[in-house]
Amino acid sequence: MKDYTIDITLSEARKEKPVAEQLQFGKTFTDHMFIMDYTEGKGWHDPRIVPYQPLILDPAAMVFHYGQSVFEGLKAYLTKDEAILLFRPDKNMERLNRSNDRLCIPRIDEEFAIEALKQLISVDRDWIPTAEGTSLYIRPFVISTEPFLGVAPSSRYQFIIILSPVGSYYKEGIHPVKIAVESEFVRAVLGGTGTAKTGGNYAASLKAQQVSNLKGYSQVLWLDGVERKYIEEVGSMNIFFKINGEVITPSLNGSILEGVTRNSIISLLKHWDIPIVERRISIDEVYEAYKEGVLEEAFGTGTAAVISPIGELFMKEEKLIINNSQTGELSKKLYDTLTGIQTGKDIDSFGWVVKVN
Structure with missing residues (x-):
């Protein structure tokens, strides 16, 4: 230093x-x-x-x-x-x-x-x-x-x-939010500034967010900027899906911001021996999982909201209600554990917490 x-x-x-x-x-x-x-x-x-x-x-x-x-x-x-x-x-x-x-x-x-x-x-x-x-x-x-x-x-x-x-980033707090799948605008592309936390990325996202807000949705689910079918982020958060017992999050591909909370969630899931995979996941795969009844939970992660459960996805003019619009068991456990470590209520076995005084 x-x-x-x-x-x-x-x-x-x-x-x-x-x-x-x-x-x-x-x-x-x-x-x-x-x-x-x-x-x-x-x-x-x-x-x-x-x-x-x-x-x-x-x-x-x-x-x-x-x-x-x-x-x-x-x-x-x-x-x-x-x-x-x-x-x-x-x-x-x-x-x-x-x-x-x-x-x-x-x-x-x-x-x-x-x-x-x-x-x-x-x-x-x-x-x-x-x-x-x-x-x-x-x-x-x-x-x-x-x-x-x-x-x-x-x-x-x-x-x-x-x-x-x-206080809470979303007025819903830990309660599930409604998300609209974005099909017109894109957040970032490989080679752009998606991996950097820069103001221009957020300015470019405002139009889609404004449109979704008018329709009653808290945020948008961003798809990739090339094929428009692979999931990237939700609003300004990373996203996770629990499908048939396995947790899936989009792999870092050069256009997705690497979240500190995302990294922490992956570490917690591995520590609990819960299957966690980082890979490309398409919106069609999520849709099929919903139709087959194996889409168990979905949630966003970020510093501001920590964990933001998703209770509804709006896509193809259809409302996909996830976990009966209730906060999932895993989402709640992750939120309680992470905030417990952050606030000093729970033991920090990862060495994540730093004391100021």
Whole structure:
């Protein structure tokens, strides 16, 4: 880890904290933020924690015009013993650097990035909610800041971390959601930016999500961008199907984002000796499994929602009701186990949890 000293300026005007039970996802932000600058020829420099505030950027800043940006998402939890826990932050910082590489953004020092977010969380520790299902969401991101209207990598960047106390990502919580199979738009293709966590991927997904929302569906199920038949992701999550006792998740194919929660779920299933396969799976295979009565469960996985059971798939003008629109036994067990480890309620036999203090 590079020897940086983080300058800390505390806010003199503290915000009123929201009622934990009324928290929505991503609507409220804490008193402070972390910022670090990059200048070509100088590298990353001037790490600091400052009061949460608007950014001042030139209108020609390249992020506005060419979308050179990446981000991550992870959570902090407060245990009953007042310890602050992070869940696999090393995996998030590894992925941030993979995204940086794809977007031609200079790599960050991963160990220092974790140390920076630890210090930021310590400053704003009073913002960590303790109500059931709540946590402190952490959003590290990098943006290009050079004022230049030319299509080329920027020579200047900012690495920023902001914090947000959150409730459930979906209003349904752990209860099953309804998903529409997307047949018109695509999320990503091999060789594109699907494996990077960059804003442009999400901007491109909004139209399909908007259309599905109007029809009463929470999210869309994305198919591959070439043959339009192989399943990739669900909304902004990885997806799993339990078919005739075996769990299947799409293999990482160069267009699917490698989720930290996905990786953790696979490890848990292997630990429990539950058959888990990473391979290509078509929407027709899922449809046939449904018709044969062997599609037992389906669920999405991601940092924000952790586990999101799927109770209905809308495809071919037909509603496929999965597990009677009830949360499946495996989905519930995975959710309880993973959140138990994350919050310190259960033993972490995998070495995933990192203490902040």
